[in-house]
Amino acid sequence: MTPLERYESLVDDVAAFRAACDRPLPAVVRVNTIKTTVDRARDALDSEGIAHEPTDWHPGVLRLPEDSPGRNWPHAHGWIHGQEEVSNLPALVLDPDPGDRVWDACAAPGSKTTQLAALMDDRGLLVGNDNNLGRLSALRHNAERLGVTNIAVTNRDARNFSLKPLGEGSDRPTAVDAFDHALVDAPCSCEGTIRKNPDAFDTWSLDHVRSVAGVQKGILRRAVQATRPGGTVVYSTCTFAPEENEAVLDHVLDAEDCRLVDIDAPLEGVPGVTEWAGERFDPSVAKALRIYPHHNDTGGFFCAKLEVGA
Amino acid sequence: MTDNDGQRFDRLPATAAEREVAGRASRAEVIDWWVDRFGLDADTFDGYTFWEKGAGKIWIFAADLPSPVDCEGVGMTFLRTRQEHWKPTTNAVQRFGGAATRNVIELDPDEARRFLAGEDLTPAWDGDWGYLLVAHRIAGEREPIGVGLYVHDELRSVVPKGRRASLPTRE
Ligand SMILES: C[S@@+](CC[C@H](N)C(=O)[O-])C[C@H]1O[C@@H](n2cnc3c(N)ncnc32)[C@H](O)[C@@H]1O
Numbered sequence: 001m002t003p004l005e006r007y008e009s010l011v012d013d014v015a016a017f018r019a020a021c022d023r024p025l026p027a028v029v030r031v032n033t034i035k036t037t038v039d040r041a042r043d044a045l046d047s048e049g050i051a052h053e054p055t056d057w058h059p060g061v062l063r064l065p066e067d068s069p070g071r072n073w074p075h076a077h078g079w080i081h082g083q084e085e086v087s088n089l090p091a092l093v094l095d096p097d098p099g100d101r102v103w104d105a106c107a108a109p110g111s112k113t114t115q116l117a118a119l120m121d122d123r124g125l126l127v128g129n130d131n132n133l134g135r136l137s138a139l140r141h142n143a144e145r146l147g148v149t150n151i152a153v154t155n156r157d158a159r160n161f162s163l164k165p166l167g168e169g170s171d172r173p174t175a176v177d178a179f180d181h182a183l184v185d186a187p188c189s190c191e192g193t194i195r196k197n198p199d200a201f202d203t204w205s206l207d208h209v210r211s212v213a214g215v216q217k218g219i220l221r222r223a224v225q226a227t228r229p230g231g232t233v234v235y236s237t238c239t240f241a242p243e244e245n246e247a248v249l250d251h252v253l254d255a256e257d258c259r260l261v262d263i264d265a266p267l268e269g270v271p272g273v274t275e276w277a278g279e280r281f282d283p284s285v286a287k288a289l290r291i292y293p294h295h296n297d298t299g300g301f302f303c304a305k306l307e308v309g310a
Numbered sequence: 311m312t313d314n315d316g317q318r319f320d321r322l323p324a325t326a327a328e329r330e331v332a333g334r335a336s337r338a339e340v341i342d343w344w345v346d347r348f349g350l351d352a353d354t355f356d357g358y359t360f361w362e363k364g365a366g367k368i369w370i371f372a373a374d375l376p377s378p379v380d381c382e383g384v385g386m387t388f389l390r391t392r393q394e395h396w397k398p399t400t401n402a403v404q405r406f407g408g409a410a411t412r413n414v415i416e417l418d419p420d421e422a423r424r425f426l427a428g429e430d431l432t433p434a435w436d437g438d439w440g441y442l443l444v445a446h447r448i449a450g451e452r453e454p455i456g457v458g459l460y461v462h463d464e465l466r467s468v469v470p471k472g473r474r475a476s477l478p479t480r481e
Contacts, residue, residue, distance in 0.1 A: 014393070035404065040449045043449035071475060071476075071477055072477060076449070076477070136382055141472060145473065148386065149358070149371060149372040149386050150370075150371075150385070151384075152373070152379070152384050153382040153383035153384075165379060166375060167375060167376045170376065172376060250439065
């Protein structure tokens with residue numbers, strides 16, 4: 001049994017699901033509005049003869065049917081960034097404002113971090129954290145190329161991330177006692193990336209799913225704790241396994257002071273599942289969004305939004 | 311005066327009078343250098359904080375944190391000091407150099423491609439020697455590509471390896 005067969009009972013259209021998982025993904029770039037405008041980036045792509053079309057749900061997310069996103073002037077200027085279409089969703093769902101204080105708990109290599117910075121107009125404070133130092137250097141490189149100046153990069157285990165270095169508890173005006181928003185784009189079994197990485201299933205095992213779910217719970221709990229009452233936390237993965245998605249939400253709803261809120265999603269998807277492998281979850285996990293590859297011709301994805309202390 | 315600890319990020323003193331670490335540039339000196347060198351508006355860097363890590367590497371940060379801060383990075387690398395000629399970074403020139411009015415050399419399309427690939431060039435230039443902002447025209451406007459060192463009638467590309475690219479020639 002391949003991991004995908006595990007989820008056929010959950011999927012609305014199994015044939016379309018299988019067919020989409022077998023197709024490669026189109027190249028997609030996000031326009032980096034820290035350094036340019038969507039119009040100017042598209043002009044520059046036009047004048048280099050690089051075919052592109054905006055996705056039907058976001059004018060700054062462009063499909064490049066023929067080209068790879070890397071070898072062109074708009075890329076050299078940091079105007080565009082190769083980023084899978086569906087991976088543009090969580091930062092938009094988090095929807096930070098300029099001036100906010102935002103924690104990206106699992107940030108490397110920084111596609112969503114740099115998108116958050118752009119949504120914040122490169123103002124406020126964005127803390128990009130990852131426990132993998134090698135991957136952090138890719139994050140730093142991307143943030144620099146895209147012109148991000150509001151980021152502080154940290155190298156900690158997000159499960160016990162400390163706000164002390166940010167001035168917590170001091171009377172400095174800039175001290176951070178809690179974040180306004182947090183993004184947990186969690187490490188996962190990556191089943192939904194099968195279109196991009198055909199070997200994504202080679203290392204798959206139920207034991208791995210269970211152990212990574214433990215890490216996810218720890219990180220999401222810490223994110224809720226580090227966010228102020230009324231603030232929001234977005235949880236996302238690129239996997240289908242309910243153990244890593246709804247079960248993680250169910251655990252954190254129980255353990256921390258937070259609740260799930262509706263997502264106003266511009267992409268098609270289906271509600272989170274409330275039952276799996278004989279387990280029942282808190283009914284509000286249905287507010288989460290499951291995106292299968294055939295819904296929008298993207299990778300697979302999971303996204304949920306939590307409000308803290310309400 | 312104490313010695314510079316290159317392992318951590320320290321906020322720059324506001325002015326030279328408040329300097330406590332030997333050889334450390336002040337915020338005012340760093341801003342003056344950029345504003346003078348490239349003819350930028352004096353308020354371009356209002357609200358940013360500036361940090362040193364390593365020997366003379368200056369970072370620009372849109373927020374503020376208690377100094378010293380234990381981080382892998384704050385904002386972006388901005389300027390190399392503690393050497394005779396201060397050197398702006400490619401990424402900072404791209405981010406903040408759009409409005410430059412001085413020490414800007416504009417390359418033609420073929421030169422621009424070769425500059426991005428890391429080649430040294432001999433373009434016409436009758437201005438000062440030293441670090442120049444190298445730009446070209448794209449999508450109807452001038453846009454900075456990076457930093458070049460102009461000496462002995464030669465423009466040396468100092469685009470770092472990780473930012474170089476060999477772009478295909480397009481019709
Ligand atoms: C899905 S990736 C993040 C992708 C990133 N958000 C982006 O958009 O480019 C998950 C990341 O979590 C990191 N990670 C795994 N365990 C962690 C932990 N305990 N604390 C912090 N980061 C962790 C991994 O190193 C990996 O970079």
